[in-house]
Amino acid sequence: MVGVLAGAAGCGSDGAVAEDPDASAAPSEKPSAQVSTPPRTAELITLATPAEGAKVADTFEASGKANSPEANVPWEIQDSTGKAVLDGAATADGWMDKLYPWSTTVDVSGLEPGTYTFIARTDDTSDGEGKPAEEVGAKITVE
Known part of the structure; x- marks a missing residue:
């Protein structure tokens, strides 16, 4: 069925949607x-x-836990602008057939106090040709 509903709520008789005079098309911030x-x-x-x-x-x-090529789990810490300010890598207990535990100690003693994002990812050894790296993360506060 093809047709236009005349007089639908919020529509004028010409089918146009009524504009809210208090709403603005410009972003609010x-x-x-x-x-x-x-x-x-x-x-x-x-x-x-x-x-x-x-x-x-x-x-x-x-x-x-991760399943990352050669068990490599790269990580980085980003500042509030997304710039990497610290990076390293952990090694998972294995790879290829399931998710394996990984852990590492991260030294943030050289960072200024503030809010950062810790990100761990799977390794992309294909330079973007294969499956893209996956990321997980958490906001942290360095005191």
Whole structure:
């Protein structure tokens, strides 16, 4: 059935939707420069620690499970603009057939106090030709 509903709620007799005079087409505020936090679980990697919003000082334990090429689990810490300020890698207990535990101690003693994002990912050894890397993460506060 093809047709136009005349007189539908919010529509004038010409079928146009009535505009709300209080609404504006312009954005209400500038987009945030803050980078959104990746999820804590993905198909090939999970993040158990640190907890979302964890307060850390000097060092903290990062852990989870992953199935990443050659058991390599790269990680980084990003500042509020998304710039990587610290990076490293953990080694999972295995790879290829299931998710394996991984853990590492992260030294943040050289970072200024503030809010950061910890991100762990699967490794992409194909330079973008294969399955893209998956990321998990959590906001942390360095004290």
